[in-house]
Amino acid sequence: MPIIQSLLDVDFYKFTMGQLVFLRYRDVPVTYALTNRTREIRLASVVDKAELREELDHARSLRFNNSELHYLRGTNEYGDRMFSEDYLHFLRDLKLPEYDLEEIDGSFELRFEGPWSEAIYWETLALALLNELYYRNLLRKLSSFERDLVYAEGRVRLAHKIRVLREHPEIEFVDFGTRRRFSREWQHYVDRTLAEELPGQFVGTSATESALLHGLVPMGTSAHELYMVMSGIMHESEDRIRASHNQVLTDWWELYGWGLSVAVTDTYGSEFFFQDMTEAQASVWKGLRHDSGDPFEFGERAVRFYEQHGIDPRKKLLIFSDGLELDTILRLSERFHGRVELSFGWGTNLTNDMGFDPIAIVVKAVEVAGRRTVKLSDNLAKASGSKEDIARFKRIFGHGHEHVEALRY
Amino acid sequence: MPIIQSLLDVDFYKFTMGQLVFLRYRDVPVTYALTNRTREIRLASVVDKAELREELDHARSLRFNNSELHYLRGTNEYGDRMFSEDYLHFLRDLKLPEYDLEEIDGSFELRFEGPWSEAIYWETLALALLNELYYRNLLRKLSSFERDLVYAEGRVRLAHKIRVLREHPEIEFVDFGTRRRFSREWQHYVDRTLAEELPGQFVGTSATESALLHGLVPMGTSAHELYMVMSGIMHESEDRIRASHNQVLTDWWELYGWGLSVAVTDTYGSEFFFQDMTEAQASVWKGLRHDSGDPFEFGERAVRFYEQHGIDPRKKLLIFSDGLELDTILRLSERFHGRVELSFGWGTNLTNDMGFDPIAIVVKAVEVAGRRTVKLSDNLAKASGSKEDIARFKRIFGHGHEHVEALRY
Numbered sequence: 001m002p003i004i005q006s007l008l009d010v011d012f013y014k015f016t017m018g019q020l021v022f023l024r025y026r027d028v029p030v031t032y033a034l035t036n037r038t039r040e041i042r043l044a045s046v047v048d049k050a051e052l053r054e055e056l057d058h059a060r061s062l063r064f065n066n067s068e069l070h071y072l073r074g075t076n077e078y079g080d081r082m083f084s085e086d087y088l089h090f091l092r093d094l095k096l097p098e099y100d101l102e103e104i105d106g107s108f109e110l111r112f113e114g115p116w117s118e119a120i121y122w123e124t125l126a127l128a129l130l131n132e133l134y135y136r137n138l139l140r141k142l143s144s145f146e147r148d149l150v151y152a153e154g155r156v157r158l159a160h161k162i163r164v165l166r167e168h169p170e171i172e173f174v175d176f177g178t179r180r181r182f183s184r185e186w187q188h189y190v191d192r193t194l195a196e197e198l199p200g201q202f203v204g205t206s207a208t209e210s211a212l213l214h215g216l217v218p219m220g221t222s223a224h225e226l227y228m229v230m231s232g233i234m235h236e237s238e239d240r241i242r243a244s245h246n247q248v249l250t251d252w253w254e255l256y257g258w259g260l261s262v263a264v265t266d267t268y269g270s271e272f273f274f275q276d277m278t279e280a281q282a283s284v285w286k287g288l289r290h291d292s293g294d295p296f297e298f299g300e301r302a303v304r305f306y307e308q309h310g311i312d313p314r315k316k317l318l319i320f321s322d323g324l325e326l327d328t329i330l331r332l333s334e335r336f337h338g339r340v341e342l343s344f345g346w347g348t349n350l351t352n353d354m355g356f357d358p359i360a361i362v363v364k365a366v367e368v369a370g371r372r373t374v375k376l377s378d379n380l381a382k383a384s385g386s387k388e389d390i391a392r393f394k395r396i397f398g399h400g401h402e403h404v405e406a407l408r409y
Numbered sequence: 410m411p412i413i414q415s416l417l418d419v420d421f422y423k424f425t426m427g428q429l430v431f432l433r434y435r436d437v438p439v440t441y442a443l444t445n446r447t448r449e450i451r452l453a454s455v456v457d458k459a460e461l462r463e464e465l466d467h468a469r470s471l472r473f474n475n476s477e478l479h480y481l482r483g484t485n486e487y488g489d490r491m492f493s494e495d496y497l498h499f500l501r502d503l504k505l506p507e508y509d510l511e512e513i514d515g516s517f518e519l520r521f522e523g524p525w526s527e528a529i530y531w532e533t534l535a536l537a538l539l540n541e542l543y544y545r546n547l548l549r550k551l552s553s554f555e556r557d558l559v560y561a562e563g564r565v566r567l568a569h570k571i572r573v574l575r576e577h578p579e580i581e582f583v584d585f586g587t588r589r590r591f592s593r594e595w596q597h598y599v600d601r602t603l604a605e606e607l608p609g610q611f612v613g614t615s616a617t618e619s620a621l622l623h624g625l626v627p628m629g630t631s632a633h634e635l636y637m638v639m640s641g642i643m644h645e646s647e648d649r650i651r652a653s654h655n656q657v658l659t660d661w662w663e664l665y666g667w668g669l670s671v672a673v674t675d676t677y678g679s680e681f682f683f684q685d686m687t688e689a690q691a692s693v694w695k696g697l698r699h700d701s702g703d704p705f706e707f708g709e710r711a712v713r714f715y716e717q718h719g720i721d722p723r724k725k726l727l728i729f730s731d732g733l734e735l736d737t738i739l740r741l742s743e744r745f746h747g748r749v750e751l752s753f754g755w756g757t758n759l760t761n762d763m764g765f766d767p768i769a770i771v772v773k774a775v776e777v778a779g780r781r782t783v784k785l786s787d788n789l790a791k792a793s794g795s796k797e798d799i800a801r802f803k804r805i806f807g808h809g810h811e812h813v814e815a816l817r818y
Contacts, residue, residue: 065623065624066624066625067620067624067628068624069483070479070480070481070621071479071480071483072478072479072483073479073482073483074479074482076479090478210477211475213476213481214474214476216475217475225662
């Protein structure tokens with residue numbers, strides 16, 4: 001069985017972002033590339049290149065079918081008729097663009113180049129299939145009983161999460177673990193199980209295909225790539241680059257209004273975000289998503305941000321989605337429950353907690369029409385860009401000089 | 410595994426009719442009842458009553474899930490946004506009404522009473538599950554190899570159909586076989602296979618769940634029950650009863666317009682239909698469905714009907730759906746291809762051609778607010794109603810006296 005069985009097997013935010021891109025920036029040439037943040041693991045020494053190629057080719061052979069388009073057309077949780085017929089028509093004909101795969105020194109160089117409106121869908125597909133291939137290969141080295149044990153361990157750990165969360169019925173969370181899942185099958189098992197065992201608390205999944213198959217609410221709004229690419233589109237001056245951040249907020253609100261108005265805050269560091277989001281925006285947007293840096297500090301900062309603008313933070317949603325584990329969720333809930341509306345986008349540790357170490361792979365938009373992108377983040381390890389670009393962007397976005405050295409591209 | 414796994418596992422026309430009923434006649438009390446036209450087979454001697462009860466109870470435990478409602482909301486093949494939010498909201502809360510099951514003399518008496526808007530969904534569910542239980546029990550009596558042979562025979566017969574139809578690329582057809590299918594699994598296998606092997610000719614399926622799962626177009630418009638129940642609603646005089654037939658056409662057109670404008674013609678005999686459908690209606694409606702009587706005569710009559718009204722029959726669709734087999738399809742196509750637009754709703758012989766004899770079971774609307782319904786049909790064996798009612802309806806609908814004796818209720 002190929003790993004990817006449907007083009008719907010991407011995170012839902014690929015469609016919400018994908019539509020914006022299709023409507024406004026469809027022909028912008030963008031390159032996405034794989035980065036393995038777990039340097040000590042040489043993916044190509046575990047995963048066979050030919051096998052990877054086969055899975056990527058299979059994904060390229062897929063097309064959206066009629067039912068998948070019905071499903072998207074009928075999605076109304078974030079606004080009536082949120083996907084336009086033009087966009088659905090575009091999806092009907094979509095074929096993933098070509099990929100470029102090299103094996104260099106035990107690592108894979110994997111790049112996807114194309115019009116932004118087409119290349120955007122590769123990210124979570126490529127990550128999910130590479131992750132599954134990696135664990136498949138680890139499983140092959142085990143005895144039959146050891147393989148059984150992997151799933152047993154996964155079930156025991158899942159049961160523990162369920163037991164603990166049942167004692168905290170105030171906690172709501174979402175599966176955000178498509179990209180780093182142990183396998184498609186395991187993610188579906190986790191989603192199905194959580195829907196049955198914690199129906200009031202497990203409120204949805206970012207995995208669109210799993211949402212379709214299990215009757216769940218598909219969830220997700222947008223990600224760093226919008227901001228990163230937009231700064232490459234509005235590259236003419238430092239003012240324009242700075243303005244590109246708010247342009248994303250403006251575009252997004254124009255297209256989706258309140259329904260999907262949750263913004264990720266750390267593309268250029270959350271301090272810049274809190275300066276850049278206007279009071280008018282803060283008062284109407286549903287909330288914010290935290291994705292790097294200390295989540296407790298972020299939460300306190302967000303509460304102060306709303307209060308300074310005279311906005312009741314209890315009416316605003318904070319979604320935490322940075323490498324969550326059960327303990328962090330409990331502590332964040334303890335700290336912020338009742339002070340803001342809370343949700344948790346639980347990733348790797350939810351869909352890939354079987355006893356194996358996870359691999360921190362990402363696929364990022366790295367170039368826009370030949371210009372390299374930059375992400376600063378609230379955490380060094382999550383930043384990207386050339387040293388010079390990072391220094392420039394730190395200046396543009398009002399940072400000090402403390403982090404410049406250690407960033408990787 | 411329970412047989413019915415989703416409330417979407419009904420024929421698509423249950424939704425198109427169901428919405429009309431919900432919008433205009435939701436509280437009319439209607440009783441549906443099972444009839445086994447194959448008198449020599451005593452269903453209760455093959456199917457255990459407790460087992461049947463378990464399957465019916467399971468169906469009653471089902472609810473439409475979020476994805477199923479997305480799918481219906483996104484269905485746009487017959488008009489934009491064909492299902493209203495009010496109706497989808499109603500479906501979200503729908504629970505099938507209770508059933509009444511008795512075993513009498515080796516037969517099952519199975520009745521479903523409720524508001525029409527709720528009772529309407531039982532028909533194809535009950536038939537499909539009863540059929541599958543019947544064949545499951547026949548399979549249990551076979552040896553393991555004999556069971557293998559059943560599926561081998563099914564595949565060989567399916568392959569023959571595919572081979573022959575490939576030589577007639579002008580023939581388009583639809584799976585109409587949900588109610589009499591050998592099993593849910595087999596119907597899905599047939600649908601999947603036809604979609605792969607005859608993609609241009611196999612144009613859709615009436616089985617909504619199968620359409621969802623296989624990316625096919627869900628198909629179907631309406632059935633006799635609309636006319637039968639409407640005559641019970643407009644029962645005050647013979648004129649009103651006669652007028653009830655055209656009231657259905659009017660209601661249907663108002664709700665769906667051209668998209669679903671294919672009418673079944675034989676509720677009170679097709680001669681009456683051809684008198685009752687006005688020239689204005691005939692000119693805008695997409696076409697007609699044949700469901701009893703000689704299909705060749707019907708086709709010729711339909712061509713004459715259109716010609717007499719100055720309408721080009723080549724622009725009109727005739728759907729044949731009465732007990733089709735491959736040979737009939739070929740001969741009908743030979744006769745009418747190029748003279749009208751043609752389609753074939755292939756039922757039992759498509760989804761239940763494994764070597765077993767089919768059983769001719771139906772579930773019909775038999776009472777409306779205490780009044781018994783009447784169907785005359787173009788074929789004695791498909792008529793229903795009390796002797797007195799049939800005689801009265803034959804008079805109302807302008808028939809001679811030739812058939813009065815032999816009709817069953």
